[in-house]
Amino acid sequence: MDLLTFFMLAVPLVLFAAVVILHPSPVYSAMSLVVVMSFLALYFFFLDAHMLGWFQIIVYAGSIMVLFLFVIMLLNLQNDPQEHQQPSLRTASRIGGAVLIAELVFLFSRSSSSEKAAAELPEGFGTVVALSEKLFTDFLIPFEITSILLLIAAVGAVVLAKR
Amino acid sequence: MEHAHATAQALSLSLSVSYLRYIPLFPLLGVLFNIFLGHRLGRKAVNIVSPGMVFLSFLVSLHAFWNLPEGGRLVDTMWLWISSGTLHVDFALQVDQLSAMMILVVTGVGFLIHVYSTGYMAHDHDVARYFAYLNLFTASMLLLVLGENLLLLFVGWEGVGLCSYLLIGFWYTDDEKASAGKKAFIVNRVGDAGFLLGLFLLFWTLGESNVWTLSFSTIQQHIAAVPAEVATVICLLLFVGAAGKSAQIPLYVWLPDAMAGPTPVSALIHAATMVTAGIYMIARLNFLYALSPTALSVVATVGAATAFFAATIGLVQTDIKKVLAYSTVSQLGYMFLALGVGAYTAGVFHLMTHAFFKALLFLGAGSVIHGMSDEQDITKMGGLKSKMPVTFWTFFIACLAIAGVPGLSGFFSKDLILEEAYASPLGSPMLWLVGTIGAGMTAFYMFRLLFVTFFGENRASHEVQHHIHESPASMTVPLAILAVLSIVGGYFPLLHFLSPLFGEHHEPHVAPLIKYLPTVVGLGGIALAYVMYVLNPAIADNMARGLSAFHKLLFNKYYIDEIYDAVIVRPIVGMSNWLWKVWDAIVIDGTVNGAAHTMEANGSLLRLWQNGNVQNYALSFLIGAMAILGYYLW
Amino acid sequence: MIDIAISAILTVFILANIMNLGGLLLWVERKGSAILQDRIGANRAALLGKLPINIGIINTLVADPIKLFTKEDFVPPNADKFLHWMAPILAMVPALIAFIAIPFGDILVIGEREINLQAANLNVGILYILGMVSLGVYGVVLAGWASNSRWALLGGIRASAQMISYEIALGLALIGVVMTFGTLDLQEIARAQGHMIGGVLPGWGIFYQPVAFFIFLTAGIAESKRIPFDLPEAEAELISGYFTEYSGAKQATFMLVDFLESIIVAGLITTLFFGGWQVPFLMRDGLHLPGDIFYPLPSLLVTLVQHGAFVTKLAFFCWLQIMIRWTLPRFRYDQLINLGWKILLPIALANVLVTGLMILIFQA
């Protein structure tokens, strides 16, 4: 991914991510998050993770976020009232966030000084075939466990919602 | 040791058999029968099954006795009992000469007492429970004497202790009798503590030389590994146990109180069998005691002191069973005296003859009590000779035997003990003297008892007099059999029979004075009793008045119970109270509650953090993450 | 450069055709429903309002759009104007661009150049279609929410729940197909159906995956929110559901999206289960009849015939959906959800299992 592409994707990502947490309306937040997800899918395409890119769209943008939107609309949520918020918590959170981002940026930029060149990509990197092969050999047990987790989550969600 | 050769030979000859297990098994079956079926099938079934089971044991014991190899032993190893590391303890029974004699006495006398009990307990409604206890006792006692190792002996030891407690408190609705049972149990626990410590010390000492065993034969093989001074400590600790079980100073106090139980129980447990467990144990471990002359002299001294001390109390008691109880304590003292001077054979010999005549005395006393409508005070008896002839004559024979009248069993065994006490390398004239005086007193108080009970005018109320009757055949037949045994018991070749264990018996050479004086003193005691209680009863009253302080002291048993109460019981109760009210309630509870209060105080500070706002918790996360990141960056 | 140009031309070709087809379907639906209900149907539109002759299809095709596009574009008060405006676009775009992955013919050979008759040759075509279908929900949901109207909101909620539910059955049905053909590339799937089973039966997907076909058809109709699954726009209950508050061009867009979705479903069914552009016995070099009879045909002719076959099949399934629409009554909402979760989902799962078993058996 060249620098131009990077910034073309990174800038909207950060902007829409900021909208997610700043917009008072939950629907706009959710829609911004959909946009973030879609841009991330694009980002994944450029990082040679084709399969993951599509999954990002289908799973995150297409399913999870629809679920969020569904709940928002079911509860008919209006704009977030801001009055009762503890001021000390807000201040502390802002300071904490600033420190965290400073630390992360410092950490990552420092690690870049000892950066090696990107490795050569093997044949079929990020394709369905390569991903599936790994998934059903090296990662078979985690895969099965994840499937059970999904089943449990489905049952749990039904039980909770039916109560 | 002089009999080292003989013991080595005994070890070499052990025959494996598999029928010894039936000896304790039959009484155990009786226990099960009595517990589960006794009440349903009724008195008759119980009266047949319970003695029958003991009789079967007796038959098996006889079989074992006849099959006992010359100078060897029978062993029945049932299963591996404990296996832990290098420790292997077999559940094994053995019969050697000592055990053979013991099981014959236990099952034989035990059978007679069972039969007697069917008559004595004929009017008690809880006869099944009684026989369950009695059978359990028999089984435990057999386990004690048959056990091939110290651990099995200890199981039997505790078993007979339990049964003793249960039987003393048999009529548990009576507070006094229930507390007598508790007293017996607690005093025995003191002895058992010593026994256990001795056992551990022995085990540990042998273990130091890599002998992890408790089997008697193996202990005997490796006895050289025990240093003499350790042996002394072990022997003294074991003797504490023996003193508890066999009612020696200072742990004898429970035995007189144990008379609260049914009289056949007193005969079986507190005269013939259980109380001899201590003697049996020391005789069994003679090779260990042989290592420690010090311990032996302690045993002899305590034995002699007990013999004398209990006899003095017996002189003035008026309760027929109390007299017999102190007599028992006294006679047990003689046995320990014999053991203490190294005359194991004599001690065991006296054990056997004593079992016969003391069981007879108790059963006779039971017969009297039965006939007198449960009256035990001899001052309210008298003149029973004509009304209960069988009881009188058998009682008379027993008194002759215990008084040491020549020709009867007691004469042989007691004389032998006194001669050994004088002549044995460990003996001394002092021990002989004390024993001889005690023998005189024994004769005196036994005949005092006889005369006051059976001669003169009956002093009971008219109502009671009307009911006086001879006991049924189930009671008188055992009396007769025991009377025969009391006469002929002294002629059994026991001294030779026991020689493989204790070495060949050599008649001690003593001066004629020493040899015959105890007999003379005994006859003198009889004569004195005759003069004081038959010819001129006023003398006794005058003496009691003239020596009233002394009489009072004896009558109140030297106030030993009161002293124990003041010196031991009250401090313990006081300390327990202190422990309860101060240590437990204030210190321990205070610590625990204080810890809880401290936690609560700290918690109430910390829970300010727990304000329920998820975002505050998330902020804590963030701070933690920042800290970790900062640590790695720094 | 030429490649990009060809792609652009193909894309424009497809989009234009699809839009036209959508418009055409509007007419088919109106006349078809009239025929089914034994009435005349749309017959009042006369050109310029004066010509006495009824020129049928032209009337409808021209008059309807004119009417719709000249109406007032009404936005309810207190509605979210931005999202109200965005919603039709969000609904339209995924439906439209989904089509570029569907192959409408084999390779067209012009001179030295071989042109793949598919706007975008994606090797994960099925994933692409699924992604677009799942994104299509947003337009509907946002339309419902942005209208600030109870009817619309209810329609939107219904639409989102329904589409999430049926997406799962849809995807699982597709997995059976993918397992059968071993690829996610739609063109490859179409090509794989070119052989004959036993020399007579065309090797179409429906013969391998009959269960998956029925699940896909049902779930597909539900995804495109058509009767009997048109709960989000149930007229009797919700007026017009999520687009109650829409008028004019925006409403026309929503209606068009409805038809577009039907066309996508038809196109996918054609491609996955009915051989796509395949014509039985027709290979790229000519006609291979049973008994080793071979008629060589020119490549261009073959391609045209194949494209014609594709369009015919597509039209058939569009027509089938309209038939179903005017035949079956509407489900109740709980029945709809139960059907999706309790019937279709287990059957689809079982189908995947059986397919896997079959593959294991036949490979071994």
Place this chain on the structure above:
Amino acid sequence: MAPISYHLILSGILFTIGVMGVLLRRNTIIIFMAIELMLNAVNLSFVALARHLGSMDGQLIVLFVMAVAAAEAAVGLAIILMVFRNKETINADELKLMRW
């Protein structure tokens, strides 16, 4: 070529935005969405590192993260629905049942 640190820093920024969303918003659903944003930020770094190291493992982890996120969304939203049904609110600072 954009160096790996660019991707990582972008990931860090997105993650911090998610953190701030969790801390500053009161609407539970938006907090939840911020959590999803944080997950995605991490996914981004995984994918970038997978590309950088030429290993598919990172992409597989992302796959699992997606599955877990789906499960989490299903259960979490069900919980939020329940809470709203019982408490008539989903404001984080009004839901304080979890305290002493």
